[in-house]
Amino acid sequence: MKKLFLPCEEANHVCDKSQYKESSFSEMIKLNLHLLYCKACRKYSSRNAKLTAILKREKPITMEQGIKNTLQKQIENQLKNQ
Numbered sequence: 001m002k003k004l005f006l007p008c009e010e011a012n013h014v015c016d017k018s019q020y021k022e023s024s025f026s027e028m029i030k031l032n033l034h035l036l037y038c039k040a041c042r043k044y045s046s047r048n049a050k051l052t053a054i055l056k057r058e059k060p061i062t063m064e065q066g067i068k069n070t071l072q073k074q075i076e077n078q079l080k081n082q
Contacts (some may be wrong), residue, residue, distance in 0.1 A: 015045045
């Protein structure tokens with residue numbers, strides 16, 4: 001019986017895996033059992049699903065490589081000076 005219940009940390013990991021269709025059937029059963037009694041993980045799962053839906057809908061904004069390189073150099077210089 002103990003193998004059916006997941007700790008919250010593992011439930012969150014399975015939740016993440018399930019969004020990318022990487023979780024097994026048994027993991028999904030365990031996750032759903034966990035979500036029945038854990039309000040915090042239900043909230044995590046809900047927020048995670050919303051975030052995934054937003055990212056699928058919207059094209060992520062990315063920075064040009066030149067700007068990234070400039071920022072990286074500035075950060076490295078600041079770290080050296082401290």
